[in-house]
Every structure is written in structure tokens, then in C-alpha cells.
Amino acid sequence: MSDKFAKLRHELAIANRILANEGVIDAFGHVSVRHPDDSGRYFLSRSRSPEVVEPNDILEFDLDSQPVASPTVQLYAERVIHGEIYKARPDVVAVGHHHAPAVMPFCISGDPIVPVFHLGAAMGAIAPFWDSRDEFGDTNLLVVKPAEGASLARTLGKHSMVLMRRHGATVVGSSLRELVFRAIYSCDNARYLSEAKRLGNFSPLTPGEIEMAQAIYQLPNAQSRAWEYWERRLAKRGGMPAGPMSVAAAPDPSLARLREGAGRLAKAAAKKAVAKKAVAKKAVAKPVKPRRGKRK
Numbered sequence: 001m002s003d004k005f006a007k008l009r010h011e012l013a014i015a016n017r018i019l020a021n022e023g024v025i026d027a028f029g030h031v032s033v034r035h036p037d038d039s040g041r042y043f044l045s046r047s048r049s050p051e052v053v054e055p056n057d058i059l060e061f062d063l064d065s066q067p068v069a070s071p072t073v074q075l076y077a078e079r080v081i082h083g084e085i086y087k088a089r090p091d092v093v094a095v096g097h098h099h100a101p102a103v104m105p106f107c108i109s110g111d112p113i114v115p116v117f118h119l120g121a122a123m124g125a126i127a128p129f130w131d132s133r134d135e136f137g138d139t140n141l142l143v144v145k146p147a148e149g150a151s152l153a154r155t156l157g158k159h160s161m162v163l164m165r166r167h168g169a170t171v172v173g174s175s176l177r178e179l180v181f182r183a184i185y186s187c188d189n190a191r192y193l194s195e196a197k198r199l200g201n202f203s204p205l206t207p208g209e210i211e212m213a214q215a216i217y218q219l220p221n222a223q224s225r226a227w228e229y230w231e232r233r234l235a236k237r238g239g240m241p242a243g244p245m246s247v248a249a250a251p252d253p254s255l256a257r258l259r260e261g262a263g264r265l266a267k268a269a270a271k272k273a274v275a276k277k278a279v280a281k282k283a284v285a286k287p288v289k290p291r292r293g294k295r296k
């Protein structure tokens with residue numbers, strides 16, 4: 001893969017880890033970003049837990065979710081979610097799929113998630129509900145066939161988030177950072193909604209409130225401020241992936257220089273040790289002479 005995308009793969013690895021660190025995705029779930037130069041392709045990690053995704057794990061796929069280079073590693077079974085949404089939604093730049101505890105009660109009960117606080121407006125006015133039984137009957141609940149991914153994309157429609165019966169949710173964004181923002185705050189919103197329902201009194205934001213609140217959170221400053229916060233929290237836990245410099249495809253020439261330097265240092269140290277030994281021998285020998293002198 002061209003090194004041109006080293007920075008993008010690094011950012012996608014961070015997005016994976018942020019969503020894991022914030023409790024949106026666990027061992028499962030995945031995040032992708034559309035290819036910046038080719039809208040018919042996208043980037044997604046090989047099959048591994050988002051919390052440990054490295055830039056080098058990230059592979060390129062076409063919109064039929066086939067890897068561009070023949071894979072030598074296990075791939076996510078549910079990658080058709082990403083490919084089929086990118087096909088159906090030219091405006092979408094990033095896709096995330098998760099089974100967050102905050103949304104699962106809604107995926108099980110079928111109760112709608114609606115925005116109930118200002119940052120919750122990030123999810124939009126409503127998250128439609130996809131029931132795989134409508135078209136496919138009993139399944140193992142995973143979305144693995146292109147037809148299942150396409151069906152999910154149809155239910156998502158023009159919305160920003162879709163709930164999946166007894167499974168989880170899929171969220172989209174017009175950028176990777178907007179996707180992360182939306183995924184985290186829609187989970188917060190679902191949690192607050194559950195709590196408010198327990199208290200017995202809640203109502204959604206009005207359409208006007210949703211529109212005005214969205215205009216605020218979409219400001220670049222709001223996006224970068226939130227990203228910086230989540231990135232710092234990840235870094236504090238020592239969870240940042242290796243930097244983009246370390247994922248260069250070619251071997252780093254500075255490593256060879258380091259090895260050469262280490263060899264020279266080792267030789268010099270050995271020489272120094274021999275010299276030190278000789279000095280020590282001399283030092284031991286020296287006092288003998290005066291003692292002999294005294295005896296004289």
C-alpha cells in the first residue's frame with residue numbers, strides 16, 4: 001500500500017482505539033473511512049479488536065468489500081456493512097458498527113432512540129430500526145451477505161444512525177472525526193434517555209433545537225476540541241498506536257545507522273574495558289614498590 005496513506009491509516013487506527021477507550025466498541029465492532037482519492041474504495045482494519053488496531057493492519061477494499069490486494073490475514077465478516085453503505089450514500093466518508101451497551105436495550109426492546117440533550121442532536125432526529133427477519137428470516141444476526149448489507153443501507157436511508165434488532169447499531173459521518181463524535185455522543189444520548197425514562201419524564205429535542213444544535217457541533221473547532229480530548233484520554237492510558245513514521249513500507253535506514261552505531265559503541269566499550277583492566281593491574285602493582293622501598 002502506498003505510503004501516501006500512512007497518515008490516514010494512523011488516524012483510522014486512533015479512531016478505532018478512541019471508540020474502544022470510550023466504551024462504544026469492545027472486542028467486536030469496526031470503523032472504516034472512504035478512500036480520499038477513489039470513492040469506489042475504502043480502508044478498514046483486518047479482523048482484530050479495535051483497541052489494538054495498528055496502522056499496518058488497515059487494508060484497502062472495493063465497494064463489494066473485496067480486498068484490493070489478496071489477503072494473507074483474516075478479514076471482518078461484516079465488512080459488507082461498510083461497502084454497501086458507501087455504495088448507497090455518496091456523501092458518507094466514514095462508517096462505524098458497534099454493539100455498545102448503551103444502545104442494546106433499544107435494539108432488544110424496539111423502543112426508538114431520540115435526541116434528548118444538545119450533543120445528542122449529533123444522531124439526528126431519529127435512528128431507524130432494521131429487523132433482519134423482514135427480508136431474511138432467521139439468521140445468526142450478523143450482516144455478512146451483500147444483500148443483507150444493502151438492506152441495512154436502505155433502512156439507514158438518509159439518516160446518520162441505524163439500530164439493528166438484537167445486534168447493535170451502525171453510524172455514518174461526513175468525516176472520520178464526525179463519525180467518532182456522533183458514535184460517542186449518540187451512545188451518551190441513549191444512556192441519558194434510558195435514565196430519563198426510568199425517572200418517568202422525557203421528551204425529544206424539537207426539530208428546531210436539533211437543527212441549531214447540529215450546526216454548533218459541526219463547527220471544525222467543536223470537532224477538533226472533542227477529538228483532542230479523546231486522543232489525550234487514550235494517550236494517558238498508553239493506548240496510542242505507533243506513529244505514521246514507523247509504518248513506512250521500506251525499512252527505515254536510520255535503523256541500520258543505529259545498528260552500526262551500536263556496533264561501534266560496543267567495540268569502543270570493549271577497548272575501554274581492556275584499557276581499564278590494564279590500568280587497574282598497574283594500580284595494584286604500584287603500591288608494592290614503595291612497600292619494598294620502605295623495607296629497604
Ligand SMILES: [Zn+2]
Pocket residue numbers: 028029078097098099142143167168
Ligand atoms: Zn455486529
